[in-house]
Amino acid sequence: MVSSTDTISASFVSKKSRSPETSPHMKVTLKVKNQQGAEDLYKIGTHAHLKKLMSAYCTKRNLDYSSVRFVYNGREIKARQTPAQLHMEEEDEICMVMELGGGGPYTP
Amino acid sequence: MKNQSRVLNSELGDFDLSVLWDQILNFEGYGSYCFRPMDMDGYHKRSAGLNPCKHSGFSHSSRPMAPGIYRYPEVKSSLRRQVHAPVRILNSGRDRSTRQGSGNVLGTFLTRNNDMWKRNALDSSLRYRTDREVIDVDDELGDVEMISDDTSREGVENVAMEVDEVEEKAEMGNGLFSEVASLKNGSLRVGECSKANSSSLVVNRPVTDVTSFEAYRKVLESAVNRTSKLKDRGFVDFFKERGRALLRSLSSFWRQDEEPVEVVQREAFVPLSREEETAVRRAFSANDSNILVTHKNSNIDITGKILRCLKPGKWLNDEVINLYMVLLKEREAREPKKFLKCHFFNTFFFTKLVNSATGYNYGAVRRWTSMKRLGYHLKDCDKIFIPIHMNIHWTLAVINIKDQKFQYLDSFKGREPKILDALARYFVDEVRDKSEVDLDVSRWRQEFVQDLPMQRNGFDCGMFMVKYIDFYSRGLDLCFTQEQMPYFRARTAKEILQLKAE
Numbered sequence: 001m002v003s004s005t006d007t008i009s010a011s012f013v014s015k016k017s018r019s020p021e022t023s024p025h026m027k028v029t030l031k032v033k034n035q036q037g038a039e040d041l042y043k044i045g046t047h048a049h050l051k052k053l054m055s056a057y058c059t060k061r062n063l064d065y066s067s068v069r070f071v072y073n074g075r076e077i078k079a080r081q082t083p084a085q086l087h088m089e090e091e092d093e094i095c096m097v098m099e100l101g102g103g104g105p106y107t108p
Numbered sequence: 109m110k111n112q113s114r115v116l117n118s119e120l121g122d123f124d125l126s127v128l129w130d131q132i133l134n135f136e137g138y139g140s141y142c143f144r145p146m147d148m149d150g151y152h153k154r155s156a157g158l159n160p161c162k163h164s165g166f167s168h169s170s171r172p173m174a175p176g177i178y179r180y181p182e183v184k185s186s187l188r189r190q191v192h193a194p195v196r197i198l199n200s201g202r203d204r205s206t207r208q209g210s211g212n213v214l215g216t217f218l219t220r221n222n223d224m225w226k227r228n229a230l231d232s233s234l235r236y237r238t239d240r241e242v243i244d245v246d247d248e249l250g251d252v253e254m255i256s257d258d259t260s261r262e263g264v265e266n267v268a269m270e271v272d273e274v275e276e277k278a279e280m281g282n283g284l285f286s287e288v289a290s291l292k293n294g295s296l297r298v299g300e301c302s303k304a305n306s307s308s309l310v311v312n313r314p315v316t317d318v319t320s321f322e323a324y325r326k327v328l329e330s331a332v333n334r335t336s337k338l339k340d341r342g343f344v345d346f347f348k349e350r351g352r353a354l355l356r357s358l359s360s361f362w363r364q365d366e367e368p369v370e371v372v373q374r375e376a377f378v379p380l381s382r383e384e385e386t387a388v389r390r391a392f393s394a395n396d397s398n399i400l401v402t403h404k405n406s407n408i409d410i411t412g413k414i415l416r417c418l419k420p421g422k423w424l425n426d427e428v429i430n431l432y433m434v435l436l437k438e439r440e441a442r443e444p445k446k447f448l449k450c451h452f453f454n455t456f457f458f459t460k461l462v463n464s465a466t467g468y469n470y471g472a473v474r475r476w477t478s479m480k481r482l483g484y485h486l487k488d489c490d491k492i493f494i495p496i497h498m499n500i501h502w503t504l505a506v507i508n509i510k511d512q513k514f515q516y517l518d519s520f521k522g523r524e525p526k527i528l529d530a531l532a533r534y535f536v537d538e539v540r541d542k543s544e545v546d547l548d549v550s551r552w553r554q555e556f557v558q559d560l561p562m563q564r565n566g567f568d569c570g571m572f573m574v575k576y577i578d579f580y581s582r583g584l585d586l587c588f589t590q591e592q593m594p595y596f597r598a599r600t601a602k603e604i605l606q607l608k609a610e
Contacts, residue, residue, distance in 0.1 A: 037358070037465035071456045074431070074476035078407045086134035089526060095472070098454050101417070102500040104569030 026069070026084050031093045032057050044083060051079035071095040097104065128416060181259040204460055219274055373584060375610065388601045391415055399605055406434045410604060418601040422596050424502065424570025425454040429495055432574055432600060435609035436581055447492040448510070449480070450581045455495045458505070462530045469536045477538060487539050487547070493577045496527060502570040513553040519572035523556045564590045571596055578609075 010107065032040045040060065042053050050070070054077070058065045071076040072086055072094050380388070391400055394412030401410045408431045417425040433452035440447040453476075460472045477486055486492055492507040506515040507526055514528040532549050539547040563572050571593050579586050588596070603609045 026550040035463050069160065072455065074457065075406065076408065095460055097459055100455050100497045101423045102502050102569060103423035103567030104563060105533060
């Protein structure tokens with residue numbers, strides 16, 4: 001359940017990120033590529049939160065949203081960022097990486 | 109001569125004096141000096157007035173102090189030991205003490221060359237420059253001490269001393285000759301000899317056999333005397349000041365804010381205060397979804413759940429490592445002179461560069477290091493750190509541009525040549541893409557670092573990797589152990605909560 005404050009802050013970020021040269025209804029096609037090289041294409045508004053894309057991908061691939069990372073140009077994407085904020089262009093590639101953790105197999 | 113023969117016999121054992129005479133007369137090119145055996149005791153009595161060598165630590169050397177003054181021919185003799193002494197040349201070509209019984213051959217020889225010797229002596233005295241030395245008269249000992257400005261000869265710097273006039277009077281022979289050397293306004297005036305009309309400045313130097321223990325003892329004593337005199341005159345303070353000045357002049361070659369290694373090392377082990385420990389404990393017990401800190405530039409949120417991976421016994425999470433890499437870069441930007449210029453890749457980099465499906469793929473990471481994003485080229489860095497995630501194990505790869513080598517650090521001492529091969533290929537591609545230069549890394553070494561702290565459990569590899577990066581970026585050796593891991597975990601948690609690596 002999303003609270004009203006969250007909605008306000010989300011819409012605020014979205015409005016703030018709009019640049020004069022891109023219209024609010026403009027859309028961009030983005031590629032999401034996993035570690036095995038499989039690609040999925042998603043069309044999303046330039047000022048829409050990328051959480052929509054990330055959630056859709058996790059649902060399609062049956063993944064736990066909290067255990068995956070989406071990386072664009074070396075930086076992790078956060079839910080409330082938009083394609084306009086990240087200066088994404090048509091057919092740009094987003095990398096999906098599983099959460100990495102490790103301690104090392106102990107072999108005495 | 110009998111007396112002299114007796115002295116020489118006692119000094120050198122039995123030998124024919126004429127052999128020594130022949131030896132001396134066969135010398136060539138000895139300028140204004142004639143060498144002959146003589147009564148050494150008598151010599152020291154006569155030359156006590158002006159002897160620059162006696163207390164100054166001078167020894168017989170083939171290297172002249174000033175051109176044309178001390179010029180001794182090389183002696184090549186079958187004798188085990190010779191005693192030579194320079195002697196003043198008179199108009200007649202002989203010293204008064206040797207007039208009787210010295211032989212016609214010697215007299216003729218010396219007389220024939222007398223004019224030449226006088227000319228040479230005058231030339232050498234005119235060439236003698238006073239800025240090469242300072243003559244100081246020691247009242248107690250009554251001898252002359254020369255302090256040369258040429259450190260290769262004496263090891264003592266020339267000190268500007270104001271001397272209005274220094275006069276030296278030396279009686280030589282039977283008191284028939286006196287010579288005055290005046291140092292006036294930087295010019296050396298050579299006084300005329302009262303009887304011989306000789307204008308040569310003769311400085312007497314006894315020749316010591318340096319192979320004997322007695323000679324060594326004398327040299328040692330003179331050195332001790334010299335040191336004490338220098339101390340009395342404040343030379344020690346002078347040299348200390350010169351040393352400080354030299355250090356100041358060299359400081360431009362050093363980093364302005366460079367600190368000793370001990371200080372930097374201490375900074376890597378600063379203990380947490382009570383307040384910091386309390387803050388870390390509170391953060392570890394926070395709710396899973398509670399966002400503790402958000403780093404705006406990297407847009408990384410650290411929740412209670414993520415931070416808890418820093419508790420002892422937990423596996424390190426990639427987001428903690430990525431945020432710490434960003435903090436290390438910010439630390440370097442804050443104090444660039446204190447830390448090496450480094451680039452810290454995040455944990456996703458190598459996963460994208462090389463993966464099981466596509467293999468090596470430079471195109472996947474080509475845009476990660478644009479000049480617009482970073483503000484610098486990777487080739488301008490000293491070191492590039494690449495965290496490597498291998499299934500459930502963290503290791504570190506380093507592109508060490510400074511030392512031209514690719515390094516691999518594994519807390520289990522594993523070896524992965526393929527990783528270093530891929531990084532070598534990446535670095536060549538990166539430099540070609542960004543700088544349009546074909547870099548040859550074929551001579552760069554691949555080093556699998558073995559002399560490094562090792563983990564002795566199944567959960568600390570991430571922390572080891574992070575500290576390898578931290579210490580290398582400080583320019584330090586890896587001087588920590590498994591025992592310090594709990595401290596490093598708490599310290600890393602504190603730095604993440606403060607969003608400031610120290």
